[in-house]
Amino acid sequence: MKYGFADRVRYFDSSAVRDILKVVNKGDVISFAGGLPDEGLFPVDAVEKAFSKAIRSGNKALQYAETEGVMALRKQLAGRMSKKGIQRKAKDVLVTSGSQQAIDLFSRVMFNPGDVILTENPTYLAALQVFASYETQVIPVDSDVDGMIESDLEEKIKQHHPKCIYVVPTFSNPDGKVWSQARRDMLMKLAERYHVVIMEDDPYGDIQFDPASMPKSLAAMDTSNQYVVYTSTISKTVVPAMRIGWITGPHQIIRLIAQAKQAADLHTNSISQHALSHLLNDYDLDQHIETIRETYKGRMEIMKRRLDNANIEGLTYLEPKGGMFFWVTLPERYDPQALLEIAVAAGVAFVPGQPFYVGSKKRHTLRLNFTNATPDLIEEGMDRLVKVLKSV
Amino acid sequence: MKYGFADRVRYFDSSAVRDILKVVNKGDVISFAGGLPDEGLFPVDAVEKAFSKAIRSGNKALQYAETEGVMALRKQLAGRMSKKGIQRKAKDVLVTSGSQQAIDLFSRVMFNPGDVILTENPTYLAALQVFASYETQVIPVDSDVDGMIESDLEEKIKQHHPKCIYVVPTFSNPDGKVWSQARRDMLMKLAERYHVVIMEDDPYGDIQFDPASMPKSLAAMDTSNQYVVYTSTISKTVVPAMRIGWITGPHQIIRLIAQAKQAADLHTNSISQHALSHLLNDYDLDQHIETIRETYKGRMEIMKRRLDNANIEGLTYLEPKGGMFFWVTLPERYDPQALLEIAVAAGVAFVPGQPFYVGSKKRHTLRLNFTNATPDLIEEGMDRLVKVLKSV
Numbered sequence: 001m002k003y004g005f006a007d008r009v010r011y012f013d014s015s016a017v018r019d020i021l022k023v024v025n026k027g028d029v030i031s032f033a034g035g036l037p038d039e040g041l042f043p044v045d046a047v048e049k050a051f052s053k054a055i056r057s058g059n060k061a062l063q064y065a066e067t068e069g070v071m072a073l074r075k076q077l078a079g080r081m082s083k084k085g086i087q088r089k090a091k092d093v094l095v096t097s098g099s100q101q102a103i104d105l106f107s108r109v110m111f112n113p114g115d116v117i118l119t120e121n122p123t124y125l126a127a128l129q130v131f132a133s134y135e136t137q138v139i140p141v142d143s144d145v146d147g148m149i150e151s152d153l154e155e156k157i158k159q160h161h162p163k164c165i166y167v168v169p170t171f172s173n174p175d176g177k178v179w180s181q182a183r184r185d186m187l188m189k190l191a192e193r194y195h196v197v198i199m200e201d202d203p204y205g206d207i208q209f210d211p212a213s214m215p216k217s218l219a220a221m222d223t224s225n226q227y228v229v230y231t232s233t234i235s236k237t238v239v240p241a242m243r244i245g246w247i248t249g250p251h252q253i254i255r256l257i258a259q260a261k262q263a264a265d266l267h268t269n270s271i272s273q274h275a276l277s278h279l280l281n282d283y284d285l286d287q288h289i290e291t292i293r294e295t296y297k298g299r300m301e302i303m304k305r306r307l308d309n310a311n312i313e314g315l316t317y318l319e320p321k322g323g324m325f326f327w328v329t330l331p332e333r334y335d336p337q338a339l340l341e342i343a344v345a346a347g348v349a350f351v352p353g354q355p356f357y358v359g360s361k362k363r364h365t366l367r368l369n370f371t372n373a374t375p376d377l378i379e380e381g382m383d384r385l386v387k388v389l390k391s392v
Numbered sequence: 393m394k395y396g397f398a399d400r401v402r403y404f405d406s407s408a409v410r411d412i413l414k415v416v417n418k419g420d421v422i423s424f425a426g427g428l429p430d431e432g433l434f435p436v437d438a439v440e441k442a443f444s445k446a447i448r449s450g451n452k453a454l455q456y457a458e459t460e461g462v463m464a465l466r467k468q469l470a471g472r473m474s475k476k477g478i479q480r481k482a483k484d485v486l487v488t489s490g491s492q493q494a495i496d497l498f499s500r501v502m503f504n505p506g507d508v509i510l511t512e513n514p515t516y517l518a519a520l521q522v523f524a525s526y527e528t529q530v531i532p533v534d535s536d537v538d539g540m541i542e543s544d545l546e547e548k549i550k551q552h553h554p555k556c557i558y559v560v561p562t563f564s565n566p567d568g569k570v571w572s573q574a575r576r577d578m579l580m581k582l583a584e585r586y587h588v589v590i591m592e593d594d595p596y597g598d599i600q601f602d603p604a605s606m607p608k609s610l611a612a613m614d615t616s617n618q619y620v621v622y623t624s625t626i627s628k629t630v631v632p633a634m635r636i637g638w639i640t641g642p643h644q645i646i647r648l649i650a651q652a653k654q655a656a657d658l659h660t661n662s663i664s665q666h667a668l669s670h671l672l673n674d675y676d677l678d679q680h681i682e683t684i685r686e687t688y689k690g691r692m693e694i695m696k697r698r699l700d701n702a703n704i705e706g707l708t709y710l711e712p713k714g715g716m717f718f719w720v721t722l723p724e725r726y727d728p729q730a731l732l733e734i735a736v737a738a739g740v741a742f743v744p745g746q747p748f749y750v751g752s753k754k755r756h757t758l759r760l761n762f763t764n765a766t767p768d769l770i771e772e773g774m775d776r777l778v779k780v781l782k783s784v
Contacts (some may be wrong), residue, residue: 001587001618003644004555006504006526012651018541031525039451046455051663055440062439062631097489108525112398128650130655133500136397163396201398226393239454252395263522265493270633271443291610308496356613 001127008288011132020340020351026247030381032368033349033381035173035324040374041240041292046283047275053282054274065270067262069095069246073277080280083345084205085220086230090250094257095268099203099245102231103130105264106199107246109256111136116160120148122327122356124173124201127166140358141165147183150190152384153295157194164197168219171204171323174356174367178321188218191227197253198222202232204323209297213321225250234276237289249369296324296371299378301369306382312389326354326368330389339392348384403524412732412743422773424760427565427716430431432766433684434631438675439667444667445674457662459654460485460767462639469638472672476597477612478622480640484651487660491595491637494623496521497656498591498639501648503528508554512540514748514757516565516593519558532750533557537710539575542582548650549586553714556589561610563596563715565750566759570713573607580610583619585675589645590614596622596715598681601689605713617642626668627680628716688716688763691770695762698774704781719745722781728758731784740776 005051009283020033053310072088081088096102103126109119115137119128121140131138147169156162163186169179179187181269191198200218208214219230229249234242247257256314261267307317307326312333314331330336336352343349353365373381412425446453460466466482473480488494495518503509505527506691515531523530531552536543537560548554557579560570571579583590592610592658600606611622621641626634639649653659671677698711699718722728728744735741738779745757765773 001642003589003642005648006500006502006507007640009501009651011647012501012648012655034456036456039455042451042454044451044454048444051447052440055436055443059434059436062434062436062633063431064627064632066427071536097657098659100655104656108398109401109404110396110398115398126655126658133652133655137436138622197395235456239663241454243657243659243661250393250395256397256401256404259401260525263404263492263518263525263637264496264656265489266518267635269489269635269664271664273663345634352684 006147008027008133011135013129013132019276020349023239023359027258028080029344029347030373030377030384031349032041032370032373032381033351034369035374036369036372037236037240038371039292039322040293041295043147043283043288046279048273050279051271053278057274061270061274065267065273068268069093069268070270070273070277073273076277076280081219081248084217086217086248087223088219088225092225092251092253092254093246093248094261095229095273096245096247097268098125098235098243098263099201099233099312101128101232102245102247103199103201105257105260106229106231106253107131107134108304109253110197116162116341117152118156118160118162119163119358120167120172121358122174122353123166124168125356125359128358134296138358147175147179148187150186154190155185157190157196160197164199165191165363166199166201167218170202170214171207171320172336173323174351174353175327176318176320176323176325179215184215184218184221188221188227193386197304198220198228200228200230202230205232206237207293207296207324208322209293209322219248229253237274237278237292242276242389243269244272264364269373299370299375300326300374302378303368303382306379306386307320310389312386312388315389324369324371326370328368330364332364334364334392336364339388341387343388343391346384346388348381348388350385397760400527402523403527404523405521416577421736421741422765422769422776423477423741424765425743425775426761426764428761428764429628429632429761430687433687435675435680438629440664442667442671442674443663445670446663450667451699453662453666457659457665459659460650461660462662462665465665468669468672473640476609478609478640478659479609480616480617482615484780485640486646486653486666487621487702488637488639488653489657489660490516490627490635491593491623491625491639493519493640493651495519495591495593495648496622497652498556498623499523499526499528499635500590500652501559501645502555508552510545510548510552510557511750512559512564513750514566514745515558515750516560517748519593520750523558530750537569541581542578543580545710546582549582554588556591558591558593559610560593562606562710563593563599565596565715565741566666566717566745567719568710568712568715568717571607575612576607576610580613580619588619590620592620592622593630594622597624598629599685599688599716600714601685601692602713612673613638617696621645628731629677629684630668630671635661636664636668673782691762691765691767694720694758694767694770695774698771698778702778702781704778716761718762718764720758720760722756722758724756726756726781728756731780735777735780738776738780740773740780742777762779
């Protein structure tokens with residue numbers, strides 16, 4: 001039988017990263033491809049205790065729950081944001097099935113086919129997938145290491161009347177950069193002047209290698225809670241499998257997202273929500289985040305040393321101030337897609353930069369994750385990668 | 393600031409049932425309103441053990457997982473369906489965040505604005521919400537106690553060229569009826585003749601009061617796996633808070649749903665998935681389902697006796713052969729919406745039938761849940777309700 005599908009499936013695309021992961025998980029390949037935290041750091045005992053407490057906390061905890069999320073958890077998340085200067089009421093915090101769902105539900109309430117979204121370039125691949133599935137038009141804004149460039153942003157706002165500016169301003173995926181405070185001020189000023197909503201996607205914000213140097217979150221700067229929709233997650237700091245993220249922003253938007261979520265999946269796994277609530281009470285998550293920061297910083301430095309010593313003419317990279325990725329620019333003679341096949345055969349994997357860009361212009365970048373592999377494997381994997389780079 | 397939302401938000405609607413539940417959960421109201429299983433029957437010990445085993449089963453279980461679901465669980469679900477005559481490969485079983493998400497993702501890959509879906513009338517309220525949010529056109533088909541009526545179904549297929557026929561053929565929500573085998577044969581015949589996909593929504597199929605008398609699942613009849621997309625859930629038989637459902641059907645449709653799910657939330661909570669997999673191995677779920685059937689059948693009979701003895705001229709109902717609901721038709725002098733306010737004041741709640749119907753014609757029906765309240769509370773609640781009905 002021939003099926004008639006929705007027009008939007010034409011814009012569906014299986015994630016290049018997830019397809020690579022399927023290949024890479026087979027055999028003796030050291031993978032710098034995924035965006036995975038280190039399983040060895042998962043607080044397994046604390047997670048087990050928290051789930052046990054949640055399940056034992058009364059049979060009501062196992063029943064259907066409110067779409068917006070478990071109130072105790074929403075209050076705790078609001079409290080944690082407040083410490084970062086993001087002042088939001090618990091009623092404007094909605095728990096999602098990971099921050100991926102936050103991007104999807106936000107898109108569902110905001111975008112008609114043809115609507116324009118401004119993004120950085122490169123930007124988070126799976127956000128681009130969501131935006132494409134809503135048949136929107138994504139327009140990239142010129143950026144440098146400090147963030148979007150004012151003149152190009154203003155011009156594109158005036159020309160395209162975007163519904164939204166989507167940014168990952170702190171340890172962006174894929175390129176790991178941090179927007180300067182001046183550029184954040186500029187972005188907020190233009191959003192206010194032209195009445196554009198900003199989506200601030202902040203999955204990595206807690207993984208800071210130098211906390212003292214961090215600029216303010218955009219949501220913290222939006223003191224009137226009018227312009228910034230903010231999303232974050234515990235996937236990088238507790239465990240991904242709990243699938244807990246959240247979204248906060250203007251009340252009117254969050255209320256519509258709650259209606260969209262009711263239709264999408266009724267509510268987020270409430271055993272996980274209660275468990276996270278217990279974990280935040282009973283476990284020192286901030287101390288754990290300190291451990292994660294130190295561990296990942298150490299691994300980043302190992303990878304950096306190998307990159308510095310690689311001695312490959314024309315190879316450049318941005319030194320990560322946090323997050324999970326190195327973003328490497330190769331000389332033009334390299335084709336990262338072809339390189340990947342050779343690299344996997346040599347026992348090391350990465351993600352070619354291409355899918356993170358809007359537009360089809362040929363790119364010579366690649367993303368290296370430094371959080372999932374142990375130091376020994378990072379050294380071995382980088383040796384393999386450098387050998388491949390030198391051989392091509 | 394004035395926000396520009398997507399056109400689809402015009403069709404969003406907060407669930408009438410969930411809004412009623414918010415009122416009802418306050419104070420001393422006996423609620424027959426929700427579609428909630430009895431918390432007292434939750435297999436708490438088994439669930440706790442299963443989660444503990446999942447969390448202890450290796451840190452990989454806490455990492456990001458495959459979008460389609462945990463393979464061990466998909467195989468078990470395929471095995472359980474196979475026992476009901478539904479032969480599907482594990483690769484065509486996709487785990488969702490409850491069967492609500494299955495309806496949503498199916499809609500996302502199938503429907504353009506304006507597409508026609510044929511449904512029973514009344515039908516599952518939250519499916520109507522999903523269909524509305526995709527700006528589809530829902531057209532009801534005339535039905536009697538045995539299912540849709542052939543002549544009307546065929547005429548509407550010819551006239552409207554529907555993309556899909558959505559049915560809850562076994563213990564339908566809200567009216568609890570079971571389609572006869574003959575009507576199921578008829579539906580399959582017309583779907584094949586006119587090439588229309590059927591969505592069979594089966595959340596209640598396991599809650600049978602007389603298993604010997606049950607007709608076949610539509611998915612079991614679709615031996616070529618071409619016409620029926622089937623969805624079910626463990627929310628009514630294990631616990632709702634685990635948020636595990638699944639969807640199976642033609643490979644081409646399931647593959648697109650996997651791409652849609654990747655964008656929607658990456659994957660379903662994998663701790664829950666591993667836990668359910670352990671529970672299915674270590675715990676006798678079929679024995680537990682037997683207990684649920686007996687308990688709910690007893691409660692249904694208590695409610696039935698009260699309805700029979702109510703002595704209200706013109707009140708009729710369908711005797712449930714399973715599931716969770718009585719569907720009561722009142723004489724025309726009653727306005728169920730106005731009645732609800734009086735009933736809540738008198739300490740008992742139900743759901744007025746209106747929101748379950750397509751179209752705005754005035755209805756005199758109400759839905760009574762018999763699974764969530766204990767026998768004592770059912771008797772007390774029915775006394776209150778009958779008193780209210782007599783006083784109006």
